[in-house]
Amino acid sequence: MARHDPITQAADSLDLFTRVSARLRERVIFDAAAWSTTDPETGLVTAPMWVQNLDGGTQCYAYWECELLEETVIPFRELARSTTPAGALRWNTGDLPGRSAQYRRLRGQGLMDELRAVLRAGNKPWGVVSLFRNAGREPFGQAEIDLVAAMSASLGARLRSFARPSAAPALAGTSAPGMILFTPDGTATSINQEARHYLALLPDGPSEPSALGVRLPIWVVGTAVQARAVASERDGRTARVRIRTRDGGWIACHASCLSGPDGLPGPTALIIEPAPASDMAPIIAEAYGLSRRELEITQHIARGLATTEIAAALFISAHTVRDHIRAIFDKTEVSSRGELVARLFTENYWPLRNRPGATAYGRV
Known part of the structure; x- marks a missing residue:
């Protein structure tokens, strides 16, 4: 690669996003963007996320809620499996974007088109990017879609390399699981002290305010939304995501919808806890x-x-x-x-079964 290639120069995922976005803007016009790493097993967004010229809270939550629960064109889960890992809203609908619920939301924010891509490596999604254009601009074209698609493999491979273990200290404080409860419409209603502890370890990023006195990161509430998508039979992927903490450790979030009386939808329970070694073996x-x-x-x-x-x-x-x-x-x-x-193995990321003195970490 070139000496000044932003992909090889990047020190971490967030640095990668900022460098590549700046270089990409030299060749593709866009007014706003959202870059995020994803859990390679589920495709759900995780930390870090970098948002340009968009509301980092409410707009991001509405965007991902629509992505998971409403009818959209070229959803990320399909791009992850597609021959071409990129597409544009107007191009892929034959300039009939009103077919997409996502477009109706974007239009209310003054945006007229979106070019999105999944950043893949080893046939798994390690990140996603969305580029947006304001009303009054030309739609994204095939050449721009091809350009972004061509970046998918190199960006995915670089994001994958950043998942390698570092000399991260053990997560300080409680080891008990945290819990957050959400109503069927997605409102957070209850949280325990352990969950507050784990939330405080997560990096900065887009978040949603709550009545619980704490902001909930998009990666956490997105997992709860995915549980609702699974319960409504809109998506078959697991509502589970692994999130890297500020100091390089890992936390796992998983959620499921409970049933109320007579089988009616009940609350969504979200568990947040240190990622068990069995979760980390595949990703590492x-x-x-x-x-x-x-x-x-x-x-x-x-x-x-x-x-x-x-x-x-x-x-x-x-x-x-x-x-x-x-x-x-x-x-x-x-x-x-x-x-x-x-x-x-010394970071206790993976289970060392049947090894003298070894400790069992999580499910095997």
């Missing part, structure tokens, strides 16, 4: 580009198994195990088993 394996088999072998190495023991456990040859270990070392940039374990 993806961050290093490890295959499923390489992840299995890495976990066996962490348990102290010899090459022949790993081969017997996985029903493959010792030669194949050695080939996998060399690939694992290359991907994680280590030169020994000890380095590998220190880099990936």
Whole structure:
């Protein structure tokens, strides 16, 4: 890549968004934008999020509520699976944007078109971007859609690399789960002290005010909205998201809708807690580009198994195990088993099953 490529220069996800947005503006006209990382397993937005020239609270919440609960054109969940990971509202509707509930909301804010893309790596969504144009401008065209689509893989790969573990301290304070309750229409009504504690650890970003005396980040309320989408059979993805804290730790948010009397819709219960190791194994394996088999072998190495023991456990040859270990070392940039374990497991991100003195973290 070029020496001054904003993708390789970026220090973290937020820095990536600001650099790439500035460079992109040199080639594509847009009046507002929203960039966000996503949970690669569910596609739900997570921290960090960077919003330009939009209300970072109410507008963002209404946008994602509409995305998950109403009829839209080219939803992100479809772009994540599409051959082309980008599209534009007017272009994809044949200049009949009124078919989209999202457009009707945007029009009320003076916006006339949206170009959106999913930032993919390894066939998984690691981020999303939406570019907006004000009324009076020309709609986005095919050349601009193609330009943004061509950036998807490199941006997705860079976002994936930022998920690698750092020397993050353990989450201080309580380890008990936090809980927030929402009414069927999405109003937050109850919160426990543990949830307040975890919310205070999350980075700054778009948030919604609440009657609970605390602002609720879009990533948290978005998970509750996704639970409503699942309950109404509008979406089959899990209402679960992993969020990185200010100090590099990880928190998991998951939500589900409860039933009231006679099967009527009840409140939505959202749990927020330290991310269990079983949640983090897949995302960190993806961050290093490890295959499923390489992840299995890495976990066996962490348990102290010899090459022949790993081969017997996985029903493959010792030669194949050695080939996998060399690939694992290359991907994680280590030169020994000890380095590998220190880099990936000492942060207690992954479960070390059957290892003497090991602690069980979360579900296995």
